[in-house]
Amino acid sequence: MTNLDPRSMIALAGFMSAVMAMVLLFMRRHYPPSIRGVGGWAAAPLLWLLSTVLFGARGAIPDWLGLVLANQLLVLGSVTYYMGTRQFMGQPATWRTWNWVMAGTTVVFAWLTYGWPNYAVRVGFFTVVMGALYAAQLRFMLRHGGRNFPVRLVEVMLGLHMLVLGMRLGSILAGHAGNDLMEPSLFQTLYIGAYALTVLMLSIGAVLMATDRLRTELEHLATYDSLTQALNRRALLQRCEDELERAQRYGNGLSIMMVDLDNFKAVNDTRGHQHGDAVLVHFAERTRQVLRRADRLGRYGGEEFLVLLPGADAQAALGVAQRIHATLATGHPLDCEVSIGLTSWTGPQETLDAMLSRADAALYRAKEEGRNRTVVWAEA
Structure with missing residues (x-):
C-alpha cells in the first residue's frame, strides 16, 4: 500500500x-x-x-x-x-x-x-x-x-x-x-x-x-394545483378512491363536499383574472384552516372544489361546511360566498361516481335555492 x-x-x-x-x-x-x-x-x-x-x-x-x-x-x-x-x-x-x-x-x-x-x-x-x-x-x-x-x-x-x-x-x-x-x-x-x-x-x-x-x-x-396548492383533480380522485375502499373495508364512513364559488365569473369579468386568482388562493387557504388533519381539499375544475372528509358522517361534514361558510365571511377583501353540495357514504355498494353525482346534484340545488348555502344530498 x-x-x-x-x-x-x-x-x-x-x-x-x-x-x-x-x-x-x-x-x-x-x-x-x-x-x-x-x-x-x-x-x-x-x-x-x-x-x-x-x-x-x-x-x-x-x-x-x-x-x-x-x-x-x-x-x-x-x-x-x-x-x-x-x-x-x-x-x-x-x-x-x-x-x-x-x-x-x-x-x-x-x-x-x-x-x-x-x-x-x-x-x-x-x-x-x-x-x-x-x-x-x-x-x-x-x-x-x-x-x-x-x-x-x-x-x-x-x-x-x-x-x-x-x-x-x-x-x-x-x-x-x-x-x-x-x-x-x-x-x-x-x-x-x-x-x-x-x-x-x-x-x-x-x-x-x-x-x-x-x-x-x-x-x-x-399532485397539486399550481395556483391554489390544493390537490389536482387526478390526485384528488385517487385519494377519494383510496378512502372509499377504506370505508368499505372498515365501515368507518366517508363524506364529500362539492364546493363552488358563487358568481365567480362576474368577479373575473369585473375585477380581472388576477383578482379572481387571488380569490381562489384565499378560498383555498381559508378552507384548509378549518379542515381536519385527515381531510383533503382538491380543485375539481375552474372555481369548483371538492372536499374529502374521511370518517365523517353527514352531521360531522355539515359542521365542516358551516365552518367554511363562516371563515369566508370575516370581512376580508377576498372573502367570497360559496355553495356546497354534501353527500355521505351509504354502504358497501357505494361507488365514487355515485357519490360525485349526488354531491353535484346537491350543489345544483344549493344554487337554485339562492346560493351561499349547503345542501345535504339526503335533503335534495
Missing part, C-alpha cells in the same frame, strides 16, 4: 473532480432555479481540481503556488461546497465568516512556508482547519438536512473523513508527519486515498440531493 505513488493518487482525485464538476455544471444549467446551491456544488470540484493540479506540479512551480495557493484552493473548495449546501437547504450562505477564515489561513500558510518553514506544523494546521470546516457542515446538515438517503450519505462521508483527519493529526503529534506530501508512507497514502474518495462521494451526494429534490418537486407538480 505504501508503494502507491502520491502524485498518481492526487491525479486520480483531480480526474474525479473534473468529471463531477462537469456533471454538476450540467445540472446547474438544466435544473430549475428553485433547486438552489448547485452552483456552489459545481464550483467546489473545480476548485479541488485546480488544487490537485498545483499539488501535482510541486517542484516545478514556486511554493506560493504549489503549497500556499494549493492548500487555500482546497479549503476554498470545501467552503464553497458548504455554502452550496446551506443554500440548498434554504439557509443563507455565511460567506463573511469564512472569508475571514480564508484570509487568516492564507497568512498562516504563507508564514509556515516562508517565515518558519515547518512541514509538520503546516500539515497539522491544515488538518485542524479542514476538520473544523467538515464539523461545521456536518453539524449544519444534522440540524437542517432531513433523513433522506443522499443527505445521510454526505453526513457519513463527512464523518469518515473527519475520522481520517483525526488519525492524521494523531500521527503528526506522534512524530510521524513525514517530510513531504509526496513521500510514500502509510499515513500519506491513507490520507490522499481518503481525500480522493471524499471528493467523489461528496459530489455524488450533491447530485443525489439535487435529483431527489427535483423528483419531489415534480411529484408536487403532478
Whole structure:
C-alpha cells in the first residue's frame, strides 16, 4: 500500500473532480432555479481540481503556488461546497465568516512556508482547519438536512473523513508527519486515498440531493394545483378512491363536499383574472384552516372544489361546511360566498361516481335555492 505513488493518487482525485464538476455544471444549467446551491456544488470540484493540479506540479512551480495557493484552493473548495449546501437547504450562505477564515489561513500558510518553514506544523494546521470546516457542515446538515438517503450519505462521508483527519493529526503529534506530501508512507497514502474518495462521494451526494429534490418537486407538480396548492383533480380522485375502499373495508364512513364559488365569473369579468386568482388562493387557504388533519381539499375544475372528509358522517361534514361558510365571511377583501353540495357514504355498494353525482346534484340545488348555502344530498 505504501508503494502507491502520491502524485498518481492526487491525479486520480483531480480526474474525479473534473468529471463531477462537469456533471454538476450540467445540472446547474438544466435544473430549475428553485433547486438552489448547485452552483456552489459545481464550483467546489473545480476548485479541488485546480488544487490537485498545483499539488501535482510541486517542484516545478514556486511554493506560493504549489503549497500556499494549493492548500487555500482546497479549503476554498470545501467552503464553497458548504455554502452550496446551506443554500440548498434554504439557509443563507455565511460567506463573511469564512472569508475571514480564508484570509487568516492564507497568512498562516504563507508564514509556515516562508517565515518558519515547518512541514509538520503546516500539515497539522491544515488538518485542524479542514476538520473544523467538515464539523461545521456536518453539524449544519444534522440540524437542517432531513433523513433522506443522499443527505445521510454526505453526513457519513463527512464523518469518515473527519475520522481520517483525526488519525492524521494523531500521527503528526506522534512524530510521524513525514517530510513531504509526496513521500510514500502509510499515513500519506491513507490520507490522499481518503481525500480522493471524499471528493467523489461528496459530489455524488450533491447530485443525489439535487435529483431527489427535483423528483419531489415534480411529484408536487403532478399532485397539486399550481395556483391554489390544493390537490389536482387526478390526485384528488385517487385519494377519494383510496378512502372509499377504506370505508368499505372498515365501515368507518366517508363524506364529500362539492364546493363552488358563487358568481365567480362576474368577479373575473369585473375585477380581472388576477383578482379572481387571488380569490381562489384565499378560498383555498381559508378552507384548509378549518379542515381536519385527515381531510383533503382538491380543485375539481375552474372555481369548483371538492372536499374529502374521511370518517365523517353527514352531521360531522355539515359542521365542516358551516365552518367554511363562516371563515369566508370575516370581512376580508377576498372573502367570497360559496355553495356546497354534501353527500355521505351509504354502504358497501357505494361507488365514487355515485357519490360525485349526488354531491353535484346537491350543489345544483344549493344554487337554485339562492346560493351561499349547503345542501345535504339526503335533503335534495
